[in-house]
Amino acid sequence: MYSKIISCGILGIDGYIVEIETDISNGLPAFDIVGLGDTAVREARERVRSAVKNSGYEFPLKKITLNMAPANIKKEGSSFDLAIALGILAASGQISQSAVKNSMFIGELSLDGEIKPVKGVLPMAICAHRNGTRFLFLPEANAKEASVVKELRIIPVKDLRETAAVVNGELGIRCYEDAGDDIVPVYSDTVDFADVKGQENAKRALEVAASGGHNCLMLGSPGCGKTMLARRLPTILPSMTFEEALEVTKIHSIAGILPKGMSLVNTRPFRCPHHSISDTGLVGGGSIPKPGEISLAHYGVLFLDELPEFSKKALEALRQPLEDGVITITRVNASITYPARTTLICAANPCRCGHFLDGPGKCTCTPRQIQQYLGRLSGPLLDRLDIQVEVMPVKYSELESDKYVETSPEIRKRVERTRKIQLERYKGLGIYSNSQLQPAMFSKFCRLDRKCRSILRDVFDRLGMSARAHSRILKVARTIADMDMSEDIRPVHLTEAIQYRSLDRRAWHL
């Protein structure tokens, strides 16, 4: 007997249809699964055997051959368990064949037949909908995640017995109804820019970074509030659109980091990997590719604390995705593209002991050590950080003061306005923010008048600014002009932008 059940696999951040074909024939009892399954798929044999038996069905003592088509793509994970079990039940005539058409089954089985949640349900649901499937059977815990796809009928199931009963028509279909409450972005109350007292310069720099999508480097002594500031950046980034949220949720779903009971990731992600992370962990990869931290921070913020401690290899790997907004991982079988459009925020101590900025006499490093330390920062990655800002420890009197501090929503409103200006200006150019401006576009969008040009010349001559700061300054000046709703870059915009290039100054070259 032969049966065919539809299930779903994940490639990159999209699902693809996997047909589970089961053939039962006479011969020595055997159970073989073909179709490039990994260890988890091969072990499904044992789970399915027990689950079928313990759910009160008969596991046929015949030669069972199971094929997962397309047979040339590697499949991984335990989400095929349910489909495999149903394939055997259907092939052995214990459930109706015709009823499983138009349905997709995903879920992991435990030995007693219970169905457990799996990763990557959202892209699977989207795939199911695209391929005209009407019903999606899935673990109860994943129902809310899949419910984002409104047109699909989601049937959460508890165990194998219940699934078989629904398929056989013994039990009525009970579709999942989503309350639809969390599409609207909710910002956590616990994190807000109003928590940050003082630090006006650093806050302004982050607002500029958010407004123009600029990557940013924060330098400061340990404990001066770099992490606190970075954590608050997502709260002033513009709210995510539905499409953006869907894409982020897909990635998080595949990585299995979706919070329980959440259908859409509706706030911008904030990822802060530890500095011991490998290059693969940061940009994605592996023999069966997985998204890395930079993709998990898609449309959000990737925060690298203690930047000089990261391995050189990991930081090198960041360069290309930062430029392109995507990371492509090529394997023999397939090449997978993960989106990676993120705002990179880096934090570093100014020197090994961390106290160089606290004034002379506080730092125990020799000038040579400081240069060595900063040397680790320099190079191509530093070139991709448009804004460099020094963060100083806050005085106690500032913590105590009850002076009004702007809240994140207020700042966000301005940021959204500035972003809109950019979106309109760059319509049809394939870029969406000032940070993506190419040198060829400078003459059109970053034109400087005579006064500005003379200031810039002065800065390079007198402050010993290095040449690579030039294009960074222009981009940031464009953003500051946009924040001011000014068509032209005026001297006041340019000078502020220049101030965000501390590391390029001679003062730092000791």
Next chain:
Amino acid sequence: MMTVGDMHGKDVMMSDLKYWIWLGSLVSATPAKKYRLLQHFADPALVWEASEAELAASGLCTKKLVLRLVDKATRKESEKALESVKKCDADIITIYDKAYPELLRHIADPPLVLYCRGRLEPDEMCMAVVGSRRATFYGLDMAKRLSRELAEHGVTIVSGMARGIDSRAHRGALEAGGRTIAVLGCGIDMAYPPENRGLMEEIIRHGAVISEYLPGTEPSRYNFPARNRIISGMSHGVTIVEAGEKSGSLITADYALEQGRDVFAVPGNINSCSSRGTNRLIRDGAKIVTCVGDILDELNISHDTKNTYGGANRAALMKLGREEKTIAQRLLNGPVHLDVISRDCGISVQMASSILLMLELSGFVEQLPGKYYRLVE
């Protein structure tokens, strides 16, 4: 028997240098002891040739020292050392040489031999400017400014080429086109601290780098206090710019008192740890320095300087625009952080940042690491 006085002005023959290096670099005796040995025998060659009995009869040596003095091993080394001195292009100046600093000759424990790169001038008016290695911006500024102004009046600045105040003192003198002398606590063939290599070359061109230690001597913590006696010994006075409670520059001040030199100290904020040592010196009777004139007066150098300290470019500042002036005035009392400037002046941080850059470009202010700003004198 010849005395040291009789030998003055007689340049020592090259062949004799071996004996000088041998006696000068002997580690078993203190500089004072070696000097007395020299006084007793008048010539290092005679010490070299002296028998055990003669040495013992001098009444200056312990048994142990006598054995060291007649030890053959130390003698071979001194020949090798002479070669190495020649190699590093250094002059050997013995206490009998004309070039030997006159003031230094008369302290209780003068070095018998100085190794010198550059040029020592007879009868130069020397002032030591020393201070803490871990100084504040204030100290660094004062070291540079005082040295520059002293150098402008023909004073040679003597210091130790250490980090912080010392380096700034040398730089101040060089900036004024004056002469400066660095006294090292290691061999003169190496730059210590290493980042001062460039500075050292410049000092050699515009003054001298000297040391009583053989070329090749590594910097050691025991050598530095000893070299401080040379710094004060060859100078007419010692100015301590900034010193904490335990700063090594206080040792220089002690030597200066022993040697009968004037001690000057630059006062600091009484809350500042970095000025504890100098403020205490003032309390104990050191001369207070409020402007370069205070030092010049004591050195009997005529001058027409006025005390302009703390009045940075006041006239020029008055011509600035309203916001610029507000910001500049906030900086009158030392470096201030951008956030504080913005808050105290009631100007948005981005505006303040922009104004400060323009002030920086026109040369009024200077940015320090960490977004601190200060007025340029």
